[in-house]
Amino acid sequence: MARIKKAAVLGAGVMGAAIAGHLANVGIPTLLLDIVPRELTEKEKEKGLTLSDRVVRNRLAQAGKDRLFKEKPSPLFTKETAHLIQVGNMEDDFDKLAGVDWIIEVVVENLKIKQDLFARLEQVWKPGIIVSSNTSGISINQMVEGRSEEFKKHFMGTHFFNPPRYMKLLEIIPNASTDPAILDEMKAFAEEVLGKGVVICKDTPNFIANRIGTYGLQITLQAMEELGLGPDEVDAVTGRAMGRPKSATFRTLDLVGLDTFIHVANNVHDNVEDPEEKQAFVVSPILKKMVENKWLGEKSGQGFYKKVKTDAGKEILALDPKTMEYRPSKKLKARSLDQAKRAKSLPEQLQALVYADDAAGKLAWYITKKVLIYSANRLHEIADDIVSVDQAMKWGFNWELGPFEMWDAIGVEKSVARMREEGETIPKLVEDLLASGGKSFYKTDAGKRYAFYVGGKFSEVNEHDKAISLARLKEQGKLIKGNKGASLIDLGDDIACLEFHSPKQAIGADILNMINTAVKEVSANYRGLVISAEAPNFCVGANLMLMLMEAQDHNWPEIDLMVRQFQNAMGSLRYLDRPVVAAPYGMTLGGGVEVCLPCDRIQAAAETYMGLVEVGVGLIPGGGGNKEMLIRWTEGVDPNDRVALQPLVNHVFMAIGQAKVSTSGLEARKYKFLRSCDGITANRDHLIYDAKQVALGMAKAGYQPPQPVRIPVVGETGYNVLKLGAYGLLKSGYISEHDYKIACKLAYVLSGGDVPEGTLVTEQYLLDIEREAFLSLIGEPKTQARMQYMLAKGKPLRN
Template sequence: MKSPPSGGFLRGGTSLAEIKRAAVIGAGVMGAAIAGHLANAGIRTTLLDIVPKELTDKEKAKGLTLEEKSVRNRLSRMGKERLFKEKPAPLFHKKMAEKIEVGNLEDDLHCLSEVDWVIEAVVENLNIKQDLFTRIEQVWKPGIIVSSNTSGISIREMVEGRSEAFRSHFLGTHFFNPPRYMKLLEIIPTKDTDRQIVSKMKAFAEETLGKGVVDAKDTPNFIANRIGVYGLAITFQKMLEENLGPDEVDTVTGRAMGRPKSATFRTLDLVGLDTFVHVSDNVRENVQDPEEKKAFEVPELLQEMVEKGWIGAKSGQGFFKKVKGEKGSEILALDPKTREYRPRKKLKAPSLEMSKRAKTQKEQFRSLVYADDTAGRLAWYITKKVLLYSAARIPEIADDIVSVDRAMRWGFNWDLGPFEVWDAIGVEKSVARMREEGETIPPLVEELLASGAKSFYERTPETTSVFHLGGSFRKVEEHPKAISLARLKEQNRVIKSNRGASLIDIGDDVLCLEFHSPKNAIAADIIQMIGTAVKELNTHYRGLVIGNQGSNFCIGANLMLILMEAQDQNWPELDLMVRQFQQTMGSLRYVDKPVVAAPFGMTLGGGVEVALPADRIQASAETYMGLVETGVGLIPGGGGNKELLLRWMDGVDPKDRLVLQPLVNHVFETIAMAKVSTSAMEARDYKFLRESDGISMNGDHLIFEAKQAVLAMDQSGYRAPERKKIPVVGETGYNTLRLGAYEMLQSGYISQHDYKIASKLAYVLAGGNLPEGTLVDEQYLLDIEREAFLSLAGEPKSQQRMQHMLTKNKPLRN
């Protein structure tokens, strides 16, 4: 294998931001996925594993030997190949795999001397890791960072006996699985680790890898797994005590408690029961407190399940099992008493229904944990135990509670960390109940109450302070790129606002248009605020960012409103709504100030139509863009067809008809098939993003980086784009597109109604029945788009599709 070029990290005064080459040792599920995410970040990565000791049957059939390079690199090659098969996809784009080279630890160990960062991700065995680091040091050069991805083995013990220089460059970097999607990275230094390396690695992980970093201590399972596994363990024990099933417990411990939908036992199935047992054993074997040891004892049922191979999703069954029945697939739940699977059932309790009606997550939590029914008592017990355990672990696992809260939010996807939960339910009230129940209150909490404080966090519009052992509050340092729109609103930086959107001054004479309607769906109030933004830009400001910090950027137009108007046959009102949307997007495109859209998460339908007219898009790496209107029986109605056409035609000679038709075909296929990108990088394939558009690895920095793009355009003397005539493929192109759709109809790939929708879309994209090569203005395309949209909205089958999406949240084929 060709040796990679040197990255020069920390050599000759270069900064850590210059990590250009990395090596990952261990091509298992986690190691390969880490290599994949490094490649996502643009880092050339070498993936190494051991040399196989035996040939596979396929290798024998090919006449290969153990000395063949393909055999010797088999394990690392298989790790790389697995990146193309796993779901969710570890790679932003398949082409990112080109940045990964494979090799083995015997032939290619010397390559480690030429990279900037070496990450160990081999089996969780201390002796194996120690032997590996002995070998690594033989080729190691000063300046190369070496880290372990262990989930709980002592970082210090791994490098005992290594040189002082090597130890100073060594630390733990615990990625959470899957590395692409999980925000948390725990950085675990030892007493020998150079502090400058720790701080620079943190900056690199946040900026380049897009991670949320917490500083952890070299203790069993660090922060997130220590608390998270404890919570899972006591939940398991409580389930058995209360004679409940995993499905009933999951009814309570999921979204009702601000946790992921996978709750407790579905999460265990996803993680793997064998992994859970391993992590539990690691804590039990390495802590001294008898009560803590007892909490991490693996219950008999769990041991039985692991012995039977019922270890979760990877084995096909765990606490849940998917089976095929007469009515299709069904998911069964394990009965803990009989050890047999039965149909799933939900726990029903008044508190669960009441919590759903709460306006905020904090209100929801309070109403649940203080309720006197089965769900409330279960939620209280789990919450109480986790809060007490978390507080008792300070300062053992972390010096501050912020690290603990962030670790649980970023590593386990909790809405609120333990101390944020404590503030939400009331520290005084909850502690009083805990005392009544005979619980021991940790020193941290006793100190808080003795100080007269009512909560762990004290917030003002300007700062957040947090309580520390010793009785003092200290300011929480925020990342300079982490602009909080909520905090700016608290600082009275709102310029204009209505029910659906707000205009916020984000500094430097830049506005941010924030959506805050339900699911950020577009309706008249948002359209009105976009128009207001254009007026404000023309008089007072340097530019505009369109962005928000909700769950998703925008899921599209308000479908319920469209359906209601269509069912009432209120065509003038619906026509006006669509016309206003089109006109407002047009004014956004041609306003004489720079506009940058900052999409993230689900950016669908009308969300794409808001983003496309912007001068630039600064997208989060995890952005899923698509014009998906055909799924609800419509076509884009806010100018999306025209905007995507313009992007595909950019730079094309309008007289070159041989080039023009294939481009229109691409646009037609993208919209007709409702294609959605699986990342911002893939969005470039569909031209939802241009090559010149930016991608932010860290979603917390998205608004800041979009603002910087606005300022850069303003400083370079921004001028609005000029309106241009658009060449259309006309009637000839229309027939070509319809023919393709007809062939799909005849082959059974689409329904008759799909064909009707496709024909309407083809007419719009082709420019109608005009002669091929005719130049038209944008308004012409908008007019025929609006006519087609309204026509489809009146179709009964389209209305059925809209109704089905609203009630079932999935498309209907009719």
């Protein structure tokens, strides 16, 4: 891992540029090359440029890099990371490839072109340089036919999923000669540095995820036609209801591009020998017709869905497969869908759906049955074990459960009995499982997870040393204490972990009580505390519904008590006599940020979106967030130096007042949600491990808790500066009257209230005026309207 310090990407198309972008995200200088253009553009002609000018020769690579700044969601952690990408072309800069540690080929999906490129590359290649192809399905072995054994030893497929920054899966495909040690090195590098979930694949058409995923899409298309449904009706079943992304089937196809999907399907069709499997990958006439019409999906403006303007705004139309015309979207109405929504777990949800005798149930059963049977039949060909298949589908297609986990969820015995009744041939793998007395593909014993392997035995699932599962620890009896909102878990080595598991990890009485319990327990019996969770997001803030109900009942003493308890709990974290490390990830908003700020260290996931967003619901931070941000921004500043102090307070005012949210862990440093001493973990699965190591390191170094500080404030003079800025926004029409009222309250707190500029105030003083401002705002009818709207719509109301 240590020797991969510089990389090169050959091909600056959508994927090539995005891969270069992600390499830059993790701090790897990258050379991005593309071919030399053969013609000038009109703009180049107007500038008097020629084909020999460097700017022209690098045009395609530069265009790829420039595209990174425009795409949404952004391929870059921050715009500044792009400086690590150096552009060039494959004629003038080809010799530079000898100076990198890893070369990734991302050119057109054509075997001959790739073979020619690798033949040329070997002329400048030096032993030790790893070379890989990002192909989505071309044979890895065929690409390097005719290359030296030494080159082949360093060659493999590295199939990134799009977009590379956000998609966890990386399929690594060795060729017949790949050095096992180099394969292990690349796997470790991808997991540790790139933050990927790696699956080792066999050199088969479309590898694992696209092989099964494409089959599933093909089967869904067939089912839609046979059942006479529309894409919108199918998507109502094949999305969240089945534990899959909200984009379901046909919205996903529109995003991928129908022409791209056809290419992937044809690749399997043309390269498999089983006649039945060949038939399964024959492209639907509907898809062919759509591509002929250039209805390619999002990139062409229409596919299975089409967005049109109406008098009321915008409307999404859906394609009617029978008439090939667009009609208003509709959702499939079925009792099983309603039952699935009420289910308490995904297995219950799936069972309610696939065993139902209505349109949704029949569709879900048919798709599920076919995909499960196909996955089991192809297992020996595409992977070494069921775990690889399940991980590939979860990481590459964002399924909540992989095929074999899904089979367990709906019940192997029950589903197989129905399959037999319907005349299906049961795969040998499944027959072997049942013959051995097994009732599921996975089982847990003493907190260890076992999977059924080809050959009829269960083997322990090899977990990464850094992948700490809180759920598994609880199964092993490591729960110290817990309630409905949070748990305190023993991580080993005398480090405890406080886990939030309330709905959406919202902070309420249960979490605050467990924080206080954790502080006492860790102080008495442990060396340090980590705060994290395993839900999709770290914490979305305080329990908004509870606060709104109390406000509507005019129960001000109760709200005052809740805010005091929150502030006191955060203070107990700040001054605990053991190191406290927060490990946030995903959405870390409002109160979630306020939990992190008083901690001694933050070890954030690379994909962490932090922001004090309370103004969106008509409030300001109430759990000490204002105070903590002032401490961070004014640390070390002379309190009498107004020239230096006021701009820093302005930064805090703008970040909180505009509800700034970082787009990555790296960008969180820009707002000082993270400090320079805080760490960033690329692989979310390793986050708790890394946070634990930080806590251990601080404990071993003789940790001493911080002492209370006095904070310099800009006082009344600075308050007027902040207020004047807000007034300008009001008069310019950028903010409403109520926004202005919130801004003035925020300005009062951040300036320290009615004191002279340069005054050093205590933390408690700031907490008191923060709480007073919070209570005054929550009593405002317009604030309560904002809170109500956020709870109902999930987005802010501007009133």
